[in-house]
Structure formats: C-alpha cells, structure tokens
Amino acid sequence: MKRYLATLLAVVLALSCFTAFAAEDKPDTWIADRTITIQCYVDDIGYALPNDINSTPVMQKITELTGIKLDLRYTPGDSDATVMAAQLAAGNIPDAIVSYLNNSTRPEFPILLKAAKEGLFADLTDYLPDTQVYCNYLDHDYLPADARDNITFRKDLDGAYIFQLNIAAVDRSTEYVADDAYIGGLYIRSDIAADLGVEPFSLSMEEELYDLAVKIKEGNYTDDNGNPIYPIGPKYWGGSYDSLINVVRSYGFSPFGSEYGLTTDGQIVHEAQTNYVFDKINYTRKLLAEGLMHPEFFTMDTTRCDELCRSKGVGIISDVHNYMEIIYSNEDWIPLGKINDVTGSKDGYTSGKGGYGCWAISADAQNPEEILKFFDFLVTHEGKLLSEYGIEGLSYNLVDGYPVLTEEAMTALNDGNSDWMINEVGAGFGGAGLIFFDYMTTNNDNKVEFGESRVGAGAGATYARSVALAEQNPDKNIVKIPGLDVSAYLSVDELADVKANMDLLNYKEMVVQAIYADSDEQVNAIVESFRAQLKAAGIDRLYDYCEALYAENPETIQLIPVEATVTE
Amino acid sequence: MNNRMTAGHAVALNNKPLWKRMLTCWPLYLMLLPAIVYYIVICYVPIFGNVLAFKDYSFRKGIWGSPWVGLKYFRMFFMSYDCKRLILNTLHIGFIKCILEFPFAIILALLLNEIKALRYKKVTQTITYLPHFLSSVIIITMLQRILAPNTGILNQIVGRFGGDSSTFYLMKPNYFHRILFLMDIWRNIGWDSIIYLGAIAAVDQELYEAANMDGCNRLGQIWHVTLPGIRSTIGLLFIMGVGGLLSSGFEQMWLLRTPGNMTVADTLDVWVVRIGLQQGQFGYASAVGLVQGVVGLILVVTANTICKRFTEVGLW
Numbered sequence: 001m002k003r004y005l006a007t008l009l010a011v012v013l014a015l016s017c018f019t020a021f022a023a024e025d026k027p028d029t030w031i032a033d034r035t036i037t038i039q040c041y042v043d044d045i046g047y048a049l050p051n052d053i054n055s056t057p058v059m060q061k062i063t064e065l066t067g068i069k070l071d072l073r074y075t076p077g078d079s080d081a082t083v084m085a086a087q088l089a090a091g092n093i094p095d096a097i098v099s100y101l102n103n104s105t106r107p108e109f110p111i112l113l114k115a116a117k118e119g120l121f122a123d124l125t126d127y128l129p130d131t132q133v134y135c136n137y138l139d140h141d142y143l144p145a146d147a148r149d150n151i152t153f154r155k156d157l158d159g160a161y162i163f164q165l166n167i168a169a170v171d172r173s174t175e176y177v178a179d180d181a182y183i184g185g186l187y188i189r190s191d192i193a194a195d196l197g198v199e200p201f202s203l204s205m206e207e208e209l210y211d212l213a214v215k216i217k218e219g220n221y222t223d224d225n226g227n228p229i230y231p232i233g234p235k236y237w238g239g240s241y242d243s244l245i246n247v248v249r250s251y252g253f254s255p256f257g258s259e260y261g262l263t264t265d266g267q268i269v270h271e272a273q274t275n276y277v278f279d280k281i282n283y284t285r286k287l288l289a290e291g292l293m294h295p296e297f298f299t300m301d302t303t304r305c306d307e308l309c310r311s312k313g314v315g316i317i318s319d320v321h322n323y324m325e326i327i328y329s330n331e332d333w334i335p336l337g338k339i340n341d342v343t344g345s346k347d348g349y350t351s352g353k354g355g356y357g358c359w360a361i362s363a364d365a366q367n368p369e370e371i372l373k374f375f376d377f378l379v380t381h382e383g384k385l386l387s388e389y390g391i392e393g394l395s396y397n398l399v400d401g402y403p404v405l406t407e408e409a410m411t412a413l414n415d416g417n418s419d420w421m422i423n424e425v426g427a428g429f430g431g432a433g434l435i436f437f438d439y440m441t442t443n444n445d446n447k448v449e450f451g452e453s454r455v456g457a458g459a460g461a462t463y464a465r466s467v468a469l470a471e472q473n474p475d476k477n478i479v480k481i482p483g484l485d486v487s488a489y490l491s492v493d494e495l496a497d498v499k500a501n502m503d504l505l506n507y508k509e510m511v512v513q514a515i516y517a518d519s520d521e522q523v524n525a526i527v528e529s530f531r532a533q534l535k536a537a538g539i540d541r542l543y544d545y546c547e548a549l550y551a552e553n554p555e556t557i558q559l560i561p562v563e564a565t566v567t568e
Numbered sequence: 569m570n571n572r573m574t575a576g577h578a579v580a581l582n583n584k585p586l587w588k589r590m591l592t593c594w595p596l597y598l599m600l601l602p603a604i605v606y607y608i609v610i611c612y613v614p615i616f617g618n619v620l621a622f623k624d625y626s627f628r629k630g631i632w633g634s635p636w637v638g639l640k641y642f643r644m645f646f647m648s649y650d651c652k653r654l655i656l657n658t659l660h661i662g663f664i665k666c667i668l669e670f671p672f673a674i675i676l677a678l679l680l681n682e683i684k685a686l687r688y689k690k691v692t693q694t695i696t697y698l699p700h701f702l703s704s705v706i707i708i709t710m711l712q713r714i715l716a717p718n719t720g721i722l723n724q725i726v727g728r729f730g731g732d733s734s735t736f737y738l739m740k741p742n743y744f745h746r747i748l749f750l751m752d753i754w755r756n757i758g759w760d761s762i763i764y765l766g767a768i769a770a771v772d773q774e775l776y777e778a779a780n781m782d783g784c785n786r787l788g789q790i791w792h793v794t795l796p797g798i799r800s801t802i803g804l805l806f807i808m809g810v811g812g813l814l815s816s817g818f819e820q821m822w823l824l825r826t827p828g829n830m831t832v833a834d835t836l837d838v839w840v841v842r843i844g845l846q847q848g849q850f851g852y853a854s855a856v857g858l859v860q861g862v863v864g865l866i867l868v869v870t871a872n873t874i875c876k877r878f879t880e881v882g883l884w
Contacts (some may be wrong), residue, residue: 085848091630107846114848118628296736301609504842504843507829512827536649537649
C-alpha cells in the first residue's frame with residue numbers, strides 16, 4: 001500500500017513540476033491556446049485578407065505570445081450592413097464581429113443595438129477592469145460622449161456589449177497637425193488655375209465659384225482626349241450628394257453639414273423646413289442649366305469618375321483629398337479651399353474625440369474574456385508595434401525607441417505592394433497592408449507612441465505633397481462644439497415610431513430630385529411634399545425632445561444658432 | 569404494336585396503388601426526388617416564415633419565440649404616407665412586365681418558326697437568348713453609359729441629328745417606364761420564346777397540310793393553326809404571369825432607381841429590402857411581402873377562373 005501511495009505521490013509531483021515548467025515557458029502575454037473566429041462586416045478588411053493569416057510572420061509571433069490563432073471571415077454582399085443584418089437575424093455569428101460604426105447615427109447601429117438588447121452579444125462589464133487598455137473605456141471622460149452614452153454604456157442596455165474602435169488616447173481634435181491633416185473639398189486643374197490666375201485656397205463664396213466655373217467654360221478647355229470639359233465635376237469616388245456641401249457650403253443650414261440646425265429663435269428644425277433648401281436647390285439648378293456642373297454629378301459610378309478625373313475631364317473635382325494618389329503623386333490638381341459656411345466662417349468643427357469601427361463578442365462564444373484579452377493585447381504598445389509595423393528586422397528597426405521601416409518595407413509601402421505587406425509580413429502598415437490589424441486599434445496617439453502620425457510618414461517621400469498641401473492650408477482653426485447630431489436621438493425608445501417613419505424619408509434624394517425637376521413649380525411641389533412627410537412622420541416630437549435636452553445641457557447636441565426662415 | 573403495348577402497360581400501372589407504381593418505376597421517382605426536395609425546402613418551408621408579419625422579430629428568440637404583435641405592421645403600412653404611391657408604382661411596373669411585355673415572346677416564337685434557313689434560325693435564337701444570361705448589374709451599367717447625357721451613344725446620335733444631346737434619361741421620371749420596357753424586352757424576349765417554340769413544335773403538322781389544302785396562306789396558318797395549337801400554353805403562362813402584377817422584381821428596380829426617377833421607380837420590392845434588410849425591420853417587411861403574395865394568389869385564382877370560363881384553359 002505504501003509503495004502504491006509513494007508511486008502516486010511521485011507521479012503527482014512529477015506532473016506538478018511538468019505543469020509548472022510548462023507554465024513558466026509561456027510568456028506573460030499568454031491568453032489561451034485557441035482559435036478565435038471573427039466575422040468582419042467591413043469591405044476594406046475583406047478585400048485585404050491574407051492567403052493564410054496564421055502563417056504570416058506577424059500572426060505567428062502573436063500566436064507565440066498569446067496562443068491565439070485567427071479565423072477571419074468576410075462575406076461580400078449588397079452592402080456590409082445588409083449582410084450583417086441577415087447574419088444577426090439568423091443568430092448566426094461566430095466568436096466576434098467587427099463592423100463599421102463611426103457614430104450612433106450610422107445605418108449599422110440600429111441593427112447592432114437590437115442585437116445587443118436581445119442578448120446576442122456578451123456583456124463584458126465585469127472583464128473590463130482586468131484589461132490593460134480597454135479599461136480606459138470605464139473612465140467617464142475617456143470615450144467620446146456618443147460612444148459612451150449611445151453605444152457602449154447606454155442607459156437602456158444592462159451591460160457593455162459594443163465597443164467603438166480608434167479612440168484617441170488624448171483629445172487632440174482641435175490641434176491642426178499638418179503631417180496628418182486631410183485637405184478635402186474642391187480641387188482645380190493646375191493648368192487652368194495658372195491660366196486664370198487662381199491661387200490655392202483662394203475661394204470664399206459661392207459667387208466666386210460660379211464666376212470661376214463660367215471662366216472655365218468660356219476658356220473652352222479640353223481633356224486629355226481633346227473633348228470639352230465640364231467646369232465642376234463629381235466627387236472623385238463617384239457621384240454623390242455628399243460633395244454638394246463643398247459647392248453650396250453657405251447654403252447649408254447647419255455649419256456641420258447636418259440636416260438639422262438651430263434657428264436664432266432657439267428652434268431646432270430640419271433644413272427642408274427652412275429657406276436654405278431652396279437656396280441650395282436653386283443655385284445647383286443654375287449651375288446645371290448653364291452647363292457649369294457635370295449632369296451626372298450625383299449619379300456617376302466610381303469607375304467612370306476615376307476615368308473622368310484622370311483624363312482631366314473636369315475643371316474642378318468637387319471632392320477629393322490630399323492622401324489620394326491622384327493628388328499626391330503629381331502636381332496636376334491644387335486645392336481651392338473651403339467656401340465660408342452659413343456663419344461666414346471657414347473654421348473646421350469637431351465635437352471632440354471620434355472613433356470608427358466597432359466590435360462585439362458573441363454571447364455564445366466560449367470564454368469571452370479571452371477574446372477581450374486578445375483584442376486588448378492588440379492595442380497594447382507591443383501589440384500595436386507587431387500588428388501595425390510587423391517584425392523587427394523584417395519590416396522595421398527601432399531607432400531611438402521609435403520604429404523606422406526597413407528599406408524593403410518602405411519600398412513596398414511606396415510602391416503599394418500590398419501582397420508583400422499582407423502575406424509576407426501580415427501587418428497593418430497604417431491601412432496599406434492587412435487592414436484588419438489597422439482597424440482594430442484604439443487608444444491611439446501615434447506621434448507620441450511611434451514618433452510619426454502614420455506608419456512610414458516619418459521616412460517616406462510618398463506623401464510629401466500631401467503634407468505640403470496641409471502646411472499650405474491657411475484655414476487651420478478647429479473649433480470644438482461638443483454634442484451629437486439631432487438624428488442620433490431618434491434611437492431613443494420613446495421615439496421608436498418616429499424613427500421607423502423617418503427611416504423611410506431620404507432628404508438627400510429629395511434635394512437631388514428637386515434639382516433635376518423640370519420647373520420651379522415641380523421643385524416647390526417636391527419640397528412641400530417632403531415637408532408634409534416630415535410632419536406626418538412625427539418630426540415635431542423629435543424637436544420637442546431635442547429642444548428640452550438642449551435647454552438642459554447644450555453639450556448634448558452639436559448646434560450653432562443660424563438666421564433662418566422657417567415654414568410651418 | 570410496341571406503342572400499343574406501352575399504352576396498355578401505362579393503363580395497367582394507373583390502376584395500381586401509388587406505392588406499387590413507385591416500386592415499379594422507382595428510377596423515375598428517384599430522379600424526381602431532388603426536385604421535390606428543392607420545392608419543399610426552397611419554396612414551401614419558407615412560407616411558414618410569413619408568420620413574421622405578425623411578430624416582433626427577436627434575433628435571440630427566433631421566428632417562433634418572438635412575441636405576437638397582431639396586425640400592427642399591416643396597419644403601419646396601409647396608414648403610411650408612401651403606401652398609395654408604392655402600390656401604384658408596383659402595379660404600373662407589374663402591368664408593363666406581365667401584360668404589355670407578354671405578347672412579344674409569342675410573336676418572336678411565331679417569327680422564328682417561320683424561318684426556313686436552319687442556320688440563320690439558330691444564330692438568331694442564340695443572339696436573342698444571350699442577354700438573358702447577363703446579370704442586371706452589367707446590363708444597367710451598360711445602359712447608364714448608353715444613356716449618359718452628352719457622352720452616351722443615344723445622346724450623341726440625337727446630337728448628330730440636331731437634337732438636344734444633354735437629356736439625362738435616367739433622371740427623368742417620364743422616360744423610366746420606356747427604358748424599363750425596352751430593357752426587359754431585349755433581355756427576356758429570346759428566353760421567354762423557348763417555351764412557345766416548344767409548344768409550336770408539338771402542333772400536329774397534318775393540320776398545316778390541311779390548312780394549306782384549304783387555301784390558307786402563312787398568316788392564315790399562324791392564325792388558324794399555330795395560335796390555337798399553343799393556346800393552352802399561352803393561357804397557362806398568362807395566368808401565372810398575372811400573379812406577378814404586384815411584384816416588380818428587386819434587382820433591376822434597385823439598380824435603375826435614381827433620385828430623379830424614384831417617384832415612379834420606388835416599388836414594394838425595393839421598399840421591402842430597404843426596410844427589411846437594411847433597417848432590420850423584418851416583421852414590417854414580411855407584412856408587406858405577405859400582402860404582395862396574397863394579392864398575387866388572388867389574381868392568379870381570378871385569372872384562372874376567367875380563363876377557364878372563356879377558353880377552357882386553366883391551371884387546375
């Protein structure tokens with residue numbers, strides 16, 4: 001008996017020693033030996049997936065450190081939001097999901113919120129304090145108000161289910177950083193600008209834009225194929241209503257580009273119920289009628305727009321920015337600057353920190369705390385260095401404590417060799433490589449953490465013109481006006497029926513429809529019909545709710561009082 | 569002799585119970601099995617999903633566990649601002665697709681049947697079938713380029729003849745139905761004519777010979793022999809087509825829809841997808857889908873009754 005007992009004890013001791021030894025072998029970052037399956041509803045991620053993510057050097061290193069392997073899935077469809085709606089409705093989600101979500105007014109949010117309310121996602125409240133980075137989300141002043149009050153810590157949710165990504169570590173939203181600034185809006189062909197004596201960033205009024213368009217038309221300029229051009233063309237990425245704001249900026253009721261605004265009488269109203277809707281429509285109709293604006297300004301597909309801009313088929317692109325290859329790779333286009341907004345200002349506005357993208361863990365996932373720990377690892381300094389810069393020696397070297405891309409990585413970045421970045425390294429490279437890793441970042445302060453605002457910005461010549469244009473921009477003032485858009489409050493429970501009706505109305509489509517109407521009478525009829533539909537949808541209840549909220553705390557809604565004639 | 573035996577065998581088989589017939593002809597029933605499974609799984613099982621129209625769908629609880637809401641969504645839809653416009657637009661497009669386009673495939677089949685040069689007939693058939701295999705996305709992208717203001721082929725032709733070449737056809741509601749009609753005809757006429765060609769081939773050739781002897785010319789033969797010969801096929805397809813009056817098809821409408829033509833291009837099918845899939849209001853979308861289905865069924869039954877009364881042709 002004693003012999004048996006001794007043998008048993010010896011075995012137990014040996015096993016304990018082995019286990020202890022094995023545990024010691026694992027790094028501090030170890031989470032679990034498992035594969036996490038993530039469904040991504042983000043086309044950018046889907047189109048930049050590696051052939052085998054777990055065999056990339058970055059992922060192998062991550063697995064070595066954490067034990068985690070990844071199975072990333074993407075399902076193409078009519079739109080990512082539609083695919084997500086269908087899969088959530090079927091209750092068919094893997095361990096975690098990743099989606100677009102700039103703010104709570106995005107079309108994806110109602111679906112995500114419904115899923116969270118109905119218990120499809122795991123509540124991570126209890127696990128958050130044990131994280132290294134995501135624990136910051138518990139700090140009341142860390143998250144943007146929208147992410148905190150409307151997304152993660154909503155009053156009508158009994159836990160924390162949806163987590164927004166790309167939150168800045170420190171609020172630098174009012175700081176103008178030329179290294180990182182996007183200069184969007186109108187860009188004019190540099191040969192035409194030189195011919196007509198137009199300086200960069202020289203535009204201030206719609207009338208000036210009109211006069212410039214007339215001069216371009218009278219100048220009989222042609223494209224690369226010798227065909228006549230239109231003075232004002234659509235957005236570089238495809239015809240859209242969105243770029244109209246650059247053409248009619250002061251005719252927008254809200255300086256923030258919202259459909260809702262505040263009158264000097266303290267009334268919150270929709271732009272359609274003010275005089276601004278007609279100012280916008282009539283000015284655009286005039287441009288179209290006189291052949292100053294491309295007739296397919298709102299509808300041209302992406303491919304044709306790209307062709308049109310590359311062949312210089314328009315005098316002015318109505319929206320593009322300095323980080324697009326068509327702008328930074330040559331001197332063909334120069335920025336015209338912003339038209340003043342309705343208040344007569346060229347200031348940029350911010351509501352403070354922002355974010356984009358979000359993730360949630362399935363309620364059916366095993367050990368959700370492990371998945372949270374993994375997401376948390378990705379946003380630690382070590383995780384970001386790995387997932388964004390890759391492997392030391394292969395894609396970067398540390399110089400004075402900051403990562404500097406190797407020559408091979410720099411060449412790949414400059415040449416757009418995404419295959420090398422995605423498959424041979426497997427890092428995000430600031431969105432030029434494996435986008436999933438770039439998407440999954442948060443608590444960002446790149447300049448402080450890595451010495452440069454974006455991967456490779458400190459060493460590369462690729463974006464030299466982008467930065468030069470940003471430095472040239474005279475309008476560097478950014479004003480912080482906290483609060484959400486009025487439409488964000490449509491998602492409160494008591495306005496659910498109003499939201500259901502409002503979802504059916506599309507103001508942008510109505511404006512475009514009126515712009516192309518055959519007569520002024522038709523324009524009136526279209527606008528009046530829309531106004532009636534707003535009333536029928538119960539919009540007055542939204543106004544009442546928001547006005548009460550704004551009176552109580554003006555920081556809840558982003559508004560600036562503007563002179564307006566309101567129609568009852 | 570052989571035929572007579574086969575017919576006799578068939579009569580004998582018909583008198584046997586089903587299971588015996590199945591046992592005797594098991595290879596045929598085996599071949600039928602995938603089709604039966606397909607219809608059960610794809611067409612009949614989803615019918616039960618219509619219950620969603622009466623429920624507040626919960627992702628977690630699923631279709632059967634979600635709470636009942638009665639006729640809430642039906643009330644919401646019929647009281648909504650867009651209801652009348654959506655129904656009228658859908659009926660208008662349904663009328664174009666089901667009624668106006670209906671005779672063209674018959675006409676093409678009759679014309680093809682009259683072609684004696686076999687090679688020319690086959691080439692013509694192939695050319696008319698091909699557009700059916702192109703996706704709506706490709707067709708509408710082509711259409712956008714053809715109809716583009718100033719640079720589109722149509723506008724360039726109009727411009728060459730001194731007309732206004734800046735017309736933006738896809739943004740004008742008054743051109744929408746014409747574009748839809750022509751596009752549909754071009755795409756489907758060849759494919760739809762196949763079934764009529766099959767029916768024409770089955771018409772007894774002796775009838776043509778008899779008509780010829782009676783002094784009937786080609787047109788007379790078409791009128792007195794071919795058309796009556798394929799009457800039942802025409803009747804059946806018409807009855808089934810009428811069921812689609814309240815259905816415009818989603819893909820084509822979605823792609824053709826622009827802010828300029830949406831007053832006429834917004835139909836129930838587009839609306840169901842916008843509300844159901846894009847905004848996650850599955851119950852509401854199901855209610856509208858159910859209305860479409862029920863109206864379609866009523867129309868089919870009505871058309872069948874009328875057809876049967878006047879032409880003795882019916883689905884059942």
